[in-house]
Amino acid sequence: MRRPLVAGNWKMNLDLAQARELVKGLRDGLAALGPDARKVEVAICPPAIYLFPVAKYADGSEIKLGAQNLYYEPKGAFTGELSAAMVAETGARYVILGHSERRHTIGHLEDDRMINRKVKATIAAGMTPILCVGETLAEREAEQTLDVLTFQLTAGLVGVGLESADKLVVAYEPVWAIGTGRNATPKQAQQAHAHLRGQLREVAGNVADEVRILYGGSMKPDNAGELMSRPDVDGGLIGGASLKADAFLGIIKATLMS
Ligand code: PGA
Numbered sequence: 127m128r129r130p131l132v133a134g135n136w137k138m139n140l141d142l143a144q145a146r147e148l149v150k151g152l153r154d155g156l157a158a159l160g161p162d163a164r165k166v167e168v169a170i171c172p173p174a175i176y177l178f179p180v181a182k183y184a185d186g187s188e189i190k191l192g193a194q195n196l197y198y199e200p201k202g203a204f205t206g207e208l209s210a211a212m213v214a215e216t217g218a219r220y221v222i223l224g225h226s227e228r229r230h231t232i233g234h235l236e237d238d239r240m241i242n243r244k245v246k247a248t249i250a251a252g253m254t255p256i257l258c259v260g261e262t263l264a265e266r267e268a269e270q271t272l273d274v275l276t277f278q279l280t281a282g283l284v285g286v287g288l289e290s291a292d293k294l295v296v297a298y299e300p301v302w303a304i305g306t307g308r309n310a311t312p313k314q315a316q317q318a319h320a321h322l323r324g325q326l327r328e329v330a331g332n333v334a335d336e337v338r339i340l341y342g343g344s345m346k347p348d349n350a351g352e353l354m355s356r357p358d359v360d361g362g363l364i365g366g367a368s369l370k371a372d373a374f375l376g377i378i379k380a381t382l383m384s
Contacts, residue, residue: 128291128336128337128338128360129165129166129167129338130166130354130360130361131166131168131169131340131361132166132167132168132361132362132364132374132377132381133169133170133192133222133256133295133340133361133362133364134169134170134171134368134369134374135194135222135225135365135368136171136172136194136368136369137173137227137365138173139173140176140369142179145176145179145180146179146183147371148170148369148371149170149180149183150183151371151372152168152189152375153184153187154371155371155372155378156168156188156189156375159375159379163188163382164188165382166361166381167188167190168188168190168378169191169192169219170184170189170191170192170368171191171192171193171194171220172191172194174193174194174208177193177213177216177218178216181216190220191216191219191220192219192221192222193213193216193218193220193222193253194221194222194225195208195221195222195225195228195244196208196209196210196212196213196221196244196247196248197244197247198210198240198243198246199247200247210248210250210251211251213251213253214251214253218253219254220253220256221253221255221256222255222258222297222363223241223244223245223256223257223258223282224236224241224257224259224278224282225258226260226299227304238277238278238282239281241257241282242281242283242285246285246286249286249293254292254293254294254295255295256340256363257282257283257294257295257297258296258297258342259274259275259278259279259282259296259298259299259322260274260275260299260300260301260304260342260343261300261302262301263301263302266300266302271300271318275298275318276321276325279322279325279329280328280329283329288329288330288333290333291333291337291338294337295337295338295340296326296338296339296340297339297342298315298319298339298340298341298342299342299363300314300318302343303342303343304342304343304344305344305365305366306343306344307344308344309343309344309345309346309349309353310341310343310353312355312356312359315341315356315359316356316357316358316359319358319359320358322358323337323339338360338361339359340359340360340361340363341359341361341362342362342363342365345362345363346367346373346376346377347367347376347377347380348376350362350377350380350381350384351380351383351384352384354381362377362381364377
């Protein structure tokens, strides 16, 4: 059985006081859910500069920490970048890689080769990449969705040994659904997830059946249950709705019930 993972991607949001409040709200909310809450793994991915303080706020709780990025070189003259070892020192277990905002929006657009290097550096440092893949609206309309997913997944995993499922989480994030309020339908999500698992089987054999594939893109408490109930949807990568304790907890509860 795959244990669902609900991960919050805070992106470039919140100040430190708000981060502290949010973690407190999550801790209280999870405690109120009782031991059942452990059936879902919960992670939060704050801006890098908040990793150390947020690790303290979450200390002693079940909440795991993740980073939103890192650089693949181990050290050197890379002004403004963070190595995998530095990120790991904060206590982060997960690293979001290949997010569509880094592929398509932010100045130094990342390509699959760079993402692949980051995946390797993350695993080598003992952390788990959350490798994001997803088609643009134009690609979906041109019926290229499955080809894009195949390419991004296999390119991201070139030379990566996946001997166990804890080495990887995949996130299917259709670009047209991120931050738009327009989520993929459960049927669209299931089709993409099943395809990704099939591709993963080519690379990793039976380990593919244990790797979690998250859905991301305008997931909210009211659409989470239906998405999560699909057989290959193993959790969510949540942007906007992870910034409010109530909404994030609502998604966790919907996951528990699905
Ligand atoms: P969203 O973002 O939930 O705000 O659509 C998801 C993501 O980008 O990970």
